[in-house]
Amino acid sequence: MARPNEEVEALLQEYADLIAITRGDAIKARAYEKAARAIGGYPSDVSHLDVKGLRDIPGVGKSIAEKVTEYFRTGRVSAVEETRSRIPAGVRELITIPTLGPKKAMTLYQDLHISSIDELADAIHAEKLRDLRGFGEKTEENILHGIALMQQAGDRILLNVAMDTAEDIVAELSRTSGCERCAYAGSLRRMKETIGDIDVLVAADRSAPFMAALTGLPLTAEVIAHGGKKTSIRTTKGLQVDLRVVPPDSWGAGLQYFSGSKAHNIRTRTIAVRRGLKLSEYGLFDAESGQQIASRSEEEVYARLDLPWIPPTLREDRGEIEAGIKGELPALVTERDIRGDLHTHTDLTDGLAPLEEMVRAAAARGYAYYAITDHAPNLYMQQMTDAKILAQRERVRELDGKHRRMRLLHGTELNIDPDGEVDWPQDFLEGFDICVASVHSHFNLSRKEMTRRLVRACENPHVNVIGHPTTRLIGKRQGIDADWDEVFAVCARTGTALEVNAQPDRLDLCDEDILSAKRYGVKFAIDTDAHSTVTLAHLRYGVGTAQRGWLTKDDVINTWPLQRLRRFLRKERTT
């Protein structure tokens, strides 16, 4: 997707943050935030637009359009530079700590000259915050907890950020002459939820041109190591990329080796050793004679170990070797199996694109059906009303089947309140084709209360899918605490699907929870929760996560034909 849009989004968001931190006009800050989001979700490349074209984007007026063109003309925006010079970058970093906002960050900077997360942690431990107005014991505790949460994610970055960079690099190296094969490997190929560094593999006779191509990329900020077999760089975003070049006839062995996981590779190497073989990144060899037995493709390497090819998303030593030996590997769900998205938003609530645009973009993805599920009234900021949702339903019915014969489902994303109740009474819910229900508040109930809350939502005859079930935000918020075994059992019993939310900072349920839930016979919905046409493409991350949870097509309700899906959506209600 258009990278320039993301650059501008980040820049405008930064400016909005800086305005908020410097106690500037809050409404102005919000205007920049809104424009940032609009440009981030804008479906075509904004670097090709002039001021007039930019102003056609909702939320972008004269001032912001001029800043955007200034950015593409000069690589910088003077107004942003000016504000940056007054506020160290570390102060902005402070507001990424959950519960710490712009006001507190500015107080910390002005009164204690704190301008980094480390300095803040030190200051708390030295009890320097005690005298600050607005800061108390609990605040210190919350900040430290927030910092701990962020450190748990460590230096790892979200899947989509790594994927964008990796795909750029692979595309670039593939164009380099002499390239026989090129792919990313490592945890990215296994679709782990966060990525430490990017591994890229090239098959070629000569390595030098590829090493040079990598170190010469515009995104390369620093060369960490530069050799004949391996080169490591750090990107401008601080992400490490390791490139390895192997001879073409070692491609399969190299890809297998560098895809990992470590635990999986230990198992495959042990199997090799037991057979008098040796497995390395260069191939499978006879241990005694050193004769090369297999190496050209992954399939060939696995086959000589009497294993079927194992999909990378399963390679975690979580039973895939045993399943492979028995010929019981699951036929994993793929992106192509998905017939429709069942959780999406429009600009009627907090989405960016109007209904028609979302529908058109969904149809372009080849979906057979598509659900629109805007927020329900209890999420107050969304200002939903009965009249608005019913008017939307009329328009959905009009558009049904009009784009590539794609069928439309009219739904909503309900809010599960602390008692497990949802926004609308049963007779009103009856009018929806599908209801997703999610937790959006009261994250800190006791385990018992939270379990009861989710169980009651599942028992609601109109609730079809529990959206982002744990509500975790990777690196930001821990998931809610519930007796998940009980919840999974109730989901299976009531015919309530659990969502695999594909937003890269959610991936919720996560792979391990999916594995647990599947044992109870739960069904799943892989949804994007898209708020723009662009993010419909995040589906792949949901599919990757589902694969890591060993899901097959049959486990996932939105791979089913519409008729079967509709039967599922009726739950136990008899009609």
Added chain:
DNA sequence: GCCGTTTTCGGCCCGACTGTTTTCAGTCG
């Protein structure tokens, strides 16, 4: 800063919760 007009200024997503205060500021969804 943007938008949409009753075209040139007034409104802009609203309410809950938390922790700090002693009546409310800050953060979040």
